[in-house]
Amino acid sequence: MSRQIFEVTLNSSIFSMHLRLVVSMAVYFYLHIVYGNGVLAQQTNRKDTVQVTVDDHKMSMYVAGTGKYTVVLEAGGSSNHRCYRTIDTSLAKITRVVSYDRPGYLKSEICNKSRDAITIAKELKEALATGGYPPPYILVGWSMGGSFAKVFCGLYPADVAGLVLIDPCPEDFYTRMQKEHPELMKEDSIYMQEILTSTGRPGEREEMKAFDTSMHQAKLSDAAHATPTTLLIASYGKIPGDGEKDPNNPMNLMWVEELKKWASKRPNLQYSLLNSGHHIAKEHPALVIKAITDMIEQLK
16 A cells, blocks of 8 residues: 555545544533433433431421422421422422421421420521521412421521411401401301321321410511512302302402401511412412522522
């Protein structure tokens, strides 16, 4: 083989190697961008179960996403973290989301402490710190969980950037209902008695024992913070049976009146009255997601 032919052949081989290398790198980066980002997104949105020990009892937390703000989802009375399964995955695409189970619910162990709102808020604070999820927080509370969230804001105002309340319990509602419409409270009294005598629902039972105390604590907490607040009010769904979807049923009407009255006294609060039942996150998840994402945008 002549030197000229050898050099041409060698240069062709080198060119071919370079071409294969360039193509291989292009394919690699394409696959990394297309598939790698997808895997990364899946890992970011994946919900991890984290167990932390608080006051010698284990609590289960469910964590997904990353971001400046940690959205903390507080379940309602008689409810666990699953009440937010319609919204948590979507929220994890934009920030960190933490839901959890209070003692006595699902895999969170029973504890001997009183289940009043202050105790629950302090346990949540310790659980977040132990798990490695620092503030700033956006607290989200549904129903009785709204009272727990408000107390958390009152105890730790510097840690909470925003508060989203989903049809929370009005603290004066039950006292007023018992006074003005005692006949409508009979079924509620039967339900409460069933819970208080239950042996299979320890978390719910102990929280109901401290219900009046928690409502009082939530009311007092208002003076301790001025957290930017979004309030979503459901127009019906507070009474079982035929009158459940009637906004003019006295129980539905009074619930809305009490929340509006409370809202009028709060600084930095905006509210929406929705054509929905009590479990807004289940019936209209997009509205709840928007309320939380709007809060995040507002805080930026």
